[in-house]
Amino acid sequence: MPIFIDRRLNPKDKSLGNRQRFLRRVRAELKRAIQEQIRSGRIADADREHAVSLPASGTSEPHFREAKDSGRREHVLPGNRHFIAGDRVPKPGEAAGTGTSPGMEDSEDDFRFVLSREEVLDLFFEDLELPDMVKLTLKEILAYKPRRAGYSVSGSPTNISVARTMRNSHGRRIALGRPKREEIEAILRELARLEADEGKAPDKALRIGALRAELDRLERRRRIIAFVDPVDIRFNRFETLPQPNANAVMFCLMDVSGSMGEREKDLAKRFFVLLHLFLKRRYERTDLVFIRHTHTAQEVDEETFFHSPQSGGTVVSTALEEMKRIVARRYPSREWNIYAAQASDGDNLAADSEHCLKLLRSDIMPLCQYFAYVEIIDERESEIFGATDNGTSLWRAYREVKQSWPNFDMTRIAKAADIYPVFRQLFARQPAQRRG
Amino acid sequence: MSRHAPAGPLLFSGSDWNFQTLSHAYDVIEAVAKEELGLDIYPVQMEVISSEQMLDAYSSIGMPLMYRHWSFGKHFLHQELLYRKGGRGLAYELVINSDPCIVYLMEENTMALQALVTAHAALGHNHFFKNNYLFRQWTDADTILGYLDFAKGFIARCEERHGLAAVEAILDAAHALMEQGVFRYRRPPKLSSGRQRDELRERLDYEERSYNDLWRTLPRPADGSKADEIEQAVAERKKALNLPEENLLYFLEKNSLILEPWQREILRIVRVIAQYFYPQRQTQVMNEGCATFVHYTVMNALFDRGRIGEGAMLEILRNHSNVVFQPGFDDPRYSGINPYALGLDMMLDIRRIATEPTAEDRDWFPDMAGAGDWRGILLDAWANHRDESFIRQYLSPALIRKWRMFLLSDTANERSYGVASIHNERGYERIRSGLARRYDIGASPVDIQVVDVDLLGQRHLRLQHKVNDGILLEGGSCDATLRHIQMLWGYEVSLEGVDARSGATLYERSSRDVAC
The missing domain is CATH 3.40.50.410 (von Willebrand factor, type A domain)
Incomplete structure (x- = not known):
């Protein structure tokens, strides 16, 4: 039995640091591209995501590489249809060197990718010399503010509305006739008095029995009818409202x-x-x-x-x-x-x-x-x-x-x-x- | 044979998976694989990841941990673009050669796919990692993750202490030399000091015994002695530095005069990682072939035993045939030989030769043909071969005919290719060795060695490029790489291209000529 690890909840942007390093490296080029796009684009589109394409220069990773146009090589290819040994096959044109030229690496030059709104604005702000606070406020997307919006029956415990809950509880207790503590205490007092009384009232035993039964009934009722029942609970409800805008x-x-x-x-x-x-x-x-x-x-x-x-x-x-x-x-x-x-x-x-x-x-x-x-x-x-x-x-x-x-x-x-x-x-x- | 085995309950039904089903499926698949193929594997750790995390893993060359560098960000953007455009699907799995063997499963996979991936990666690749001689010899499966963790932390600390730019400069230079940063052959074991003393004494003994006073009376040649001495000094110098040295990163790490200790450590990290991947690059066909063969065999066995439903089997077959799709050379989809397809076909072919050989097979593979024990032959091949030797030994004429392979000779300054051999009696041998040579890692990265350096004089570092078949280096990237080497070495660096056969100097470049 193998070990299973669920990594789906791990932070996703593991390569964010790498992305930032890459953007920093090509900053000058990106800036030129963004300024160009803002110049030619519409004013209202300035703070969108922008797709930019970068030429390979400046981001190339050099290493010793064989020159394609020198030397002698041998290639083994599958799917021969009609060639026999000794045939000559014309080479494809210099530009369209796909197909029959094996060992083509997929080149990464001149590729396009999308910059986020934040990244675009950063580049746009760069030589405007805005104070940092201003940059921050400009980048901030529409702010939402929680606003009270009545009560609801579900919510998080921190939002329990105590007053509303107790009011419901009180009303329910009255409606269902939950015995009050005073009633029980009155019966207990009565019981104590009767039991302490030395007199021989004929109905004393009867009276005590009735009182005890009543006490039982009340206590049972108190247990059944809870002081605060889940149905009483109300939560403060909040709505997130966008800041009033005109x-x-x-x-x-x-x-x-x-x-x-x-x-x-x-x-x-x-x-x-x-x-x-x-x-x-x-x-x-x-x-x-x-x-x-x-x-x-x-x-x-x-x-x-x-x-x-x-x-x-x-x-x-x-x-x-x-x-x-x-x-x-x-x-x-x-x-x-x-x-x-x-x-x-x-x-x-x-x-x-x-x-x-x-x-x-x-x-x-x-x-x-x-x-x-x-x-x-x-x-x-x-x-x-x-x-x-x-x-x-x-x-x-x-x-x-x-x-x-x-x-x-x-x-x-x-x-x-x-x-x-x-x-x-x-x-x-x-x-x-x-x-x- | 297994068709008669009692049918068990289905392993799963429907496309949804959960951890219980995964775990149960793994247990059954492992049992079947061990029973059918006799695999021997590391314990497995399966990790479920999302597609974004898979993209993340792609960009750090497939490792779960990696230090930060802009080039990974670049690859990430590139991969992401391809993926978003739909130009390329993501791999269903990633597997890390470590102990325990870590297999990443994508959460989007259906259960049938997860089962396929489990058989492919958790058993196929895993067995190969554990048993192939290259992996056993060259990589420490149990320490790689720990090492990467160290590397990541070390480089992050360096960035804090020395600044991003300084670290980036070293990493850029080191990455440029990654291909020249591996030991391709095992080093001779270092002599212990005791052995060294013994050897010295033996040598002295020998000199005493062979001493002859007459030699002293011989007249010395007047000018030759000088040249002799210089030559001797050069030889001694080379011996002291262990030259020629093929591992440029190692040489620079040990001998550069200008690097700080942390910079040497970074070179070492890049070198260790390059070395870790070295066997993987030599065993692409075998590794993928082995994994594909395992999933193919195991999935069919499970189906035969009634453990997989027909719907799931269809899905598995569809994915399987996508993976082993090999278009012909003139197909627009052709992008080289598919290692999955070649590996699987060769291994199936071995099974065929072992069980139902033809007369031709008996001619070509007398040991193997009709031996019957195809499992043993395959296990042996997986353990003891790399791509080049595997193809050289096992590619059969039948397979060459099936694939209709042909050999094209390509001379740079001619306007057309020549068809050198095709799939006929005269061509088999040449095609086989031609294909094997393509997978020979000894031939594919550019062969560049440090041949000489004068530490006491000009400190001029001389590199030599052995030019095979007249294949030169691309000018621009070569100059840029030389600049990187010069940055690491600090003094002049020159590269001389020498024809491997004739020994004639073809070209010479120096970092002095390449403006910095």
């Missing part, structure tokens, strides 16, 4: 005039992705609206938004007007939390900035939960503009908005690491809201 809509506004190149658009996209991640975590439903503008604005789908170029001048207020119109038509601010993210290179028609300022102040900021503006600038420019408040006319106009509206944030970004500061306030506010 709907949010995120407006992505972007200048797509000629001055916005690939680099600018890529930075803008990361900025949008980050905001979307944040919203997605807080709201059950997050809509995305893409508005691009040159000197006119229009709502477009995501593909067009990032990838089709347009030429023309730059009038920022058109985008704000369009946003206002869409909000009025589709996203009443009573039902929707409205977030806006605007990316631009700061160019604007000089006279238009005033108009923007007015629009923001009077119409848009009262509707918005948050408005984030990023100005994407050259790395060289960042040294000049970085610290000063000088800048384009749009920048100066927006600075005035910032002074009066705490939920407005703006920054200049020249590289990916600059993006996060725009959101600092957004993330910082989080704990305060939770407490409240």
